[in-house]
Amino acid sequence: MAKETGEKSVDDKKEAKIKELTETAKRVQADFENYKKRMEKEKQDFIKEANADLLKRLLNIIDNFELALKSEQNHEDFVKGVELIYAQLKELMTAEGVKEIETEGKQFDPYVHEAMITxxxxxKKDGEILEELQKGYTLKDTVLRHSKVKVNKP
Known part of the structure; x- marks a missing residue:
């Protein structure tokens, strides 16, 4: 009987340990799920904040467009206003790391160029770009838009 009681005591200890470990595993799993949710929310907040910052900088450009449109009676002022806005947009894009893809005198590269016509x-050499039809842009090493080009095929 003492042996049975000893075995029962060991079994009870094992059951208690299993229950304890199961509860710990459930808590760890719940903590991890909460962590994932928190990280996703922080990521979304960061994206929202970054977008808001960019949009705030675009507001100045919109203001300048409105001023240029109001001065359309004077053609020279209108043209100067549009040129200023264009320069501001290019400056903003450069500050964000956006670069134009070079095409003039370059060989066609399917990774950054899209051949529209030949x-x-x-x-000129075979495969040399003859004309840029639409500018292409990169953001760091990522192509935002391929340059649309006319390619030489003699």
């Missing part, structure tokens, strides 16, 4: 110019 042309024939015997003075």
């Amino acid at each position: 042309g024939n110019d015997d003075t």
